[in-house]
Amino acid sequence: MQATNTQDALYSNLKRYFGYDSFRENQQDIVETVLRKKDCLVIMPTGGGKSICFQLPALMFQGVTLVLSPLIALMKDQVDGLNANGISASYFNSSQSQDEQSRIEARVIASEIKLLYVAPESLPALQNILNEKYISCIAIDEAHCISSWGHDFRPSYQQLGFLKRVLPNTPFIALTATADRATRGDIAQQLRIRHAKQFMSSFDRSNIELEVRPAEDRVSQITKFIKQNPEKSGIVYCLSRKTTEQLSKKLIAKGISAKAYHAGLSFENRTKVQEAFVNDRTKIVCATIAFGMGIDKSNVRWVIHYNMPKNIEGYYQEIGRAGRDGLKAKALLFHSYADVIQLRNFANGASNEAIQIAKLDRMKQFTEATTCRRKILLSYFGELLAENCGNCDVCKNPPEIFDGTILAQKILSAIYRLKESEAIGMIIDVLRGSQNAVVLEKGYNTLKTFGIGKDISYRDWQHLTIQLINQGFCEIAFHKHNALRLTEFSKTVLFQGAKVFLAKPVHIIQPTIKERTKRKTKSKSAKKTAKGLFERLRQLRYELALEEDIPAYLVFSDATLKEIERERPMSAADLLTISGVGQRKLEVYGEAFIAEVMDFMGSKVNKYKKTATHLQTYELYKSGLSIEDISVERKLSITTIYSHMAKLYSSGKAIDIYDFVSKGEVDAVKKAKAKLKAPKALRPYFDYFNEELDYFKIRLALSVLDKE
Template identity: 35%
Template sequence: MTKQIDLIQHLKRNFGFDSFKGNQEEIIRNVLHGNDTFVLMPTGGGKSLCYQLPALMMEGTAIVISPLIALMKNQVDAMRNFGEDDGVAHFLNSSLTKAAIAQVKEDVTSGRTKLLYVAPESLTKEENILFLQSVKISFYAVDEAHCISEWGHDFRPEYRRIRPIINEIGEAPIIALTATATPKVQHDIQKTLGIQEAHVFKSSFNRPNLYYEIRPKVDASKEIIKMLKENPGKSCIIYCLSRKKVEELAELLVVNGIKALAYHAGMDAATRAANQDKFLYEEVDVIVATIAFGMGIDKPDVRIVIHYDMPKSLEGYYQETGRAGRDGGEGRCIAFYSYKDIQKLEKFMQGKPVAEQEIGKQLLIETVAYAETSLCRRKLLLHYFGEQYTEDSCDSCDNCLHPKEQFEGMEAITTLIKVILETKEKFKTDHVIDVLTGKESVSVKAYGYQELEIFGVGDDQDDKYWDAVIRHALIEGLIVKEIENYGLLKISDKGREYLKKPYSILITKNHDYSDMEDESRAGGGTAAVDLELFSLLKDLRKEISRKLNLPPFVIFQDPSLEAMSTYYPVTVEELQNMPGVGVGKAKRFGDEFLKLIKRHVEENDIDRPIDMVVKSVANKSKLKISIIQSIDRKVPLNDLAEGKGIEMNELLKELESIVYSGTRVNIDYYIDQVMDEEHRDDIFSYFKEEAESDDITTALMELGEDEFTEEEVRMVRIKFISEVGN
């Protein structure tokens, strides 16, 4: 009992807490007894304390191996805030000056420093190894230990070298800590660190206060702006996979009056640190970031975590969503899913070693399964981390709040098990589905399984149906996935029993997002077009076109009028945010259209959905500006396309976007080079006098496909819109 009080006293004196969280106390006692320790604890569970308190109590210095400089700085600052002596914690990495390194070494040698944070790269430097050999080391703490495993979401090859370096410096107990590890990753960590006999402390991965939702990726930017405007002042992290998208989205949010900043590894360290601090100190509400942001960020009141792009693995997703609601309060986790994003990620893997590609592919398959499932998301997530969730409904995920219809799955599961057994348990999910649905894929033919009696036994259902059956069978423990062998499906003992004595299992069909993708029409999604206003706007366009002797499409195209009939813009600024309406167009033609819309809104007492008139960032991307500048210098278009590394088709698309938004460009110098005068004038007069629309296919049919090429027609159309419309 004395020891118990003693530990609480240390906790109170050093950190000001009166009690431990979860199994912190057990872990700390284990470290104090000099045992190797493995800690699996979700984000926000209090992992850091598990090595910080014993480090303060034990003789010597604890070496904390940590992957990020920003993370080390945060941890060191936090430790110094708890005590009076700044020397109690230091970090040793490439960001320090020679004088600072000398100070660190002096503090460590004198015994002042109880925690020394190092990156694995710094640990391997010869001078650091020599220095640490002379230091009394209390224990080694390997933070973010999942970085050791190729199956982990942040694999760092340097982490593989930690054990040999420890052997060189001098052995001491090891505590490995991570917030995300599947059973496979856990095994990898223990094996690589040589701590197979470590005491394992595994906390539940369930975060009851988090709400999980997947949305189809349709007008995601607008959805995000709407969500943030409905939750003013709440802290939010938005994750994107590319730096370009991070910057674009952050800029879009700012233009729409949301306090947001960008964060990615391509920014200089000072800007990154400043942006992170502004988020931590609530000078901004939203940080838009790549996964470079957030590891170890101690902000307890993040209320919303949004994934603009689905992450590469469920570990990554779990870790990133885990940054919401760390104080136990509200935490909403919304991800936008499109299978096209997954295909992009698969493309990025090409060219990598085959083993790495296979691992990456299996991790992506799990992500897709999570996104498309209609099962309780919490149940599936916990199952992935080797934990059972026994409740029928969690009441805090989209699938539980809006359950889909179920069907009796007994026959389907029995068929599935028979097929896996018949194919000798040698296939992964996609190949098993090929056998079930009767697809003669390369691997099916290689084994000759197209000759089996069971080949095509489930061809009355599609891939998504069988995917849902497999997912349920996995959750029920009837089949298991052998991750070591890249996801081969095996039948468990429970599954063999099921085959003898089947029982009722209800299955929910997967979501199908494929038909919802790319629905974002020019008008911006699902809001209804006001047909009466649309008709009035078309009449006005016709009237103006007669007055100015211009074809109607030169003034505004139909998608622009549709958007106006959906969002009712009444100011020039709002009008500029309609698709296809640039500053030039809005100023030249906008006045009469705005008057008409305003009158229609007042007469019909319309509530404008103005909160969703998303302001666009001025469409002057670097590429567009560069194209306009090159045309001003009369650079031939074919040379310009080659210089920008794009096809001629893409260059013409950019030019069309430029002129349709109201900017004038003069490409006569190039047209005169590649086309005779008569050809050019024929196309020009077609658009001016005959064309009812600017459609290229119609133009080619009217002009004669044998005489004109699509490229010629598009170039003259650019000239026409630019001269006549702008």
């Protein structure tokens, strides 16, 4: 019986606070494990729903759930999202005054906060409450940061091991989107949760289309890409601060609004850029890799890597910031030989140099692959994909394999003639018969291999040479100025007649006629539907978000708007069936969105409209039932019934409205309405009254004022 009650409460809270009717993969098992006060290690892809795994149990624990998060700048975003869902949450960090911190501590002691976000560095300041009287659960977000085997190691995370000693009976839940086997073991050991139950969800984000291109004329390619995806939010990741600045300026010069984000900017400027992006005022950000960690913005439609990432974990985490709502998204990666050299140099001298280089090699293999990219990506995390994904550039444009033995012999012969002392650029110059000063100065123009590949472009020679490196027929001597050297396999090709099969270079910078036609058709189609219901809902969402000063996606995600567009709900009960619409959001935004749908439908309303649910409420009200009795009879929440009463009163039905709201409360709302300039949303009123006047009272008072 107890288990049934717990499950009922879980599903009720899942719908009420998060708007979902069902759990995603592993979520329910994780939540129930935490509620049984057992430790968990959760590996779940970005956008897979990690946050619910600790936010939902937090609602059912007596004390506070302490959430360790690596970046101070992103805590507000997390807390805003929880508060928008009606969950009491706050954050505690060094950006706050001592008075603010004291108030937060007092709220924890008074059991007024369910979740408290804190950076590892701020833990010492929480000693007063760091005990099992107040703390019910510890959640460590971005847990890979604790491990030097991980891709984003942070020394501040290594102090977290003491927590299990201080809170031995408190359940710990460590969460990350990216951790290989070694990193997972290290996380469990360092947090002292060696017996934690491990949950691994599928890493497959099938809605994200993967594409890799050679890094040639990147600015032109990025410009075209953005213009083909107008009004869509996206991030361009760059390796250096300088590149973010230069690229944003170049895009602006081409008429594309973009902002730069990097650690060299002041905290104030970084915050401005981040908030503008999160709130949809800025659509495109050119950023270093720190940007985006912890941001739950669900409507990022694309991610571009201007430079190659240093490892697959980082790449996977960064592309995971696109398409978190489950709708189609795109990940475009540019790669170059120069990136490999630069990243190799960055790794030189690092304490974990060997690990970094090994991970860089795996990343390089991914970019130069001629097989399904998603298979490579998933296999890195230990997940096997039986079939090709059909949603990457290799699957969509499979390379043509040919017998490249003669070309391979030419390349390997050039490496041999140059005494294995030159890098790829010089090898290609010799093959193509370049007359540049260095070639002539070194006398390379006298070699037998000089000019034997004049008929092949520099780019194609580069593509073919990289394939030979990948297949092990030659290798880069990083410690010798990146010179190419022969390997044991080279001899089999040069002297023993071994065959070499290569993929023909695919030139994808210029789209084919077929692709251009397809894009034109798509563009016309987009223009045709731009004035549709989805666009109107998106505009309404933006206006409501501005009024409340929160990100638009915290009102409703794009996926929720798409479902509203498809289902066209015209009552509170209908809207509540939409995924992503919980009780609180129904109370706060429901009326505005239902009105927008009905206005859009116009004369078609009668065709689509279902039984008017508020009229059913009116019949029960006339029979003498109380609000509570009607709620039980109709199996609807009390706030929904109050919403019906407000609607009935506004439409002229005989409702004694002052049975539910006092004249003093109506007058107070009237004054607030004048000061707030009559916002569409209820949240500004709720904040105005310091959360002391219920939403249903505000709605009832507004219905009186509207009628007057």
